[in-house]
Amino acid sequence: MLFNNLDQLYRSVIMDHYKKPRNRGELEGEHCVTVNMNNPSCGDKIQISLELKDNKVVDVKYMGTGCAISQSSASMMTEAIKGLPIEKVHQLTFDFSEMVQGHEHNDDLDLGDAEALHGVSQYPARIKCATLAWKAVEKALREADKEKAQQ
Numbered sequence: 824m825l826f827n828n829l830d831q832l833y834r835s836v837i838m839d840h841y842k843k844p845r846n847r848g849e850l851e852g853e854h855c856v857t858v859n860m861n862n863p864s865c866g867d868k869i870q871i872s873l874e875l876k877d878n879k880v881v882d883v884k885y886m887g888t889g890c891a892i893s894q895s896s897a898s899m900m901t902e903a904i905k906g907l908p909i910e911k912v913h914q915l916t917f918d919f920s921e922m923v924q925g926h927e928h929n930d931d932l933d934l935g936d937a938e939a940l941h942g943v944s945q946y947p948a949r950i951k952c953a954t955l956a957w958k959a960v961e962k963a964l965r966e967a968d969k970e971k972a973q974q
Contacts, residue, residue, distance in 0.1 A: 825962070829943070831955050832939075832941040833940075833941075833942060835889065836939040837891060837892070837895045837939055837940065838891065838895070838936050839895075840894075840895035840896075840898040840899055840936065841894050841895040841898070842893040844885075844894065844895075844897075844898040844930070845898045845899075845901055845902050846883060846884050846898065846902065846905065847884065847885060847886065848872075848884040848885075848886065848896070849870070849872050849884055849886060850872035850873070850874050850882055850883075850884050851872075852874065853873050853921050854874050854875055854876050854881070855872055855873065855875075856963045856964075856966050856967045856970070857870060857871065857872040857873075857963070858870070858871055858876065858958075858959050858962045858966060860895055860955060860959045861882045861955075862889070862893065862951045862952060862956060863953050864948070864951060865889065865890060865893075865948075865951070865952060866888075866889060867870050867887065867888070867889030867890060867893035867894075867951075867952055867955050868887050868888050868889060869885060869886075869887035869889070869893065869955050869956050869959050869961055870885060870886040870887060870959075871883065871884075871959040871962075871963050872884045872896075872955060872963075873886050873963045873964070873967070874899035874902055875909070875929070875959065875964075875967055878908055878909050878910070879900060879906065879907065879908050879952065880904050880906065880907055880908075880912055881905075881906070882903055883900075883905050883960075884901065884902045884907060884965065885897045885898070885900075885901055885956060885959075887956075888916055889952065889955075890949075890952050892940070892943065892953050893952040893953065893955050893956070895935065895940075896940055896952070896953045896954070896955070896956050897935060897955070899934075899935060899936045899937040899939070899940070900919075900937060900956045900957055900960065901956075902935055902936065903915055903933070903934055903935040903936075903937050904960065905921075907965040909959065909964060911932075912960065912964065913950035913961070913964070914929070915934060916957045916958075916960055918932050919934055919937055919940075919954070919957050920954055920957060922934070922938070922940070922941050922951050922957075923940055923941065923943040923944055923945070923953045923954060924944055924950060925944030925945075940953050
């Protein structure tokens with residue numbers, strides 16, 4: 824019975840983020856980087872905008888369309904990384920990916936509400952949905968590094 828209640832709690836957290844997304848929008852400015860990604864297998868699309876200053880994610884916004892998993896994961900991700908040092912963001916994105924693939928991950932890192940997506944590992948077709956926004960953040964950080972290196 825406890826498992827069913829926990830499963831229901833996780834579902835309600837996912838649906839809450841889907842119906843009431845956090846940090847939806849776009850960022851612009853000299854310290855911002857924006858990337859677009861999609862998941863062609865199911866049609867999910869995401870745009871991630873990061874404001875980076877002093878090796879920290881000062882702000883993050885997203886826009887997108889797609890299934891409840893992809894869009895709620897994006898909302899959860901924005902809450903998890905906002906205000907964090909870039910190094911910690913890399914750790915979180917790695918651990919989130921490991922978690923949703925059913926691999927061992929660092930339980931000491933706080934993934935916030937995104938921990939509700941741990942059950943995605945039971946549905947391999949949904950892993951790409953859950954990780955899309957997190958992969959977009961990694962892509963945005965790589966692009967920011969490239970821009971910094973060119974200056």
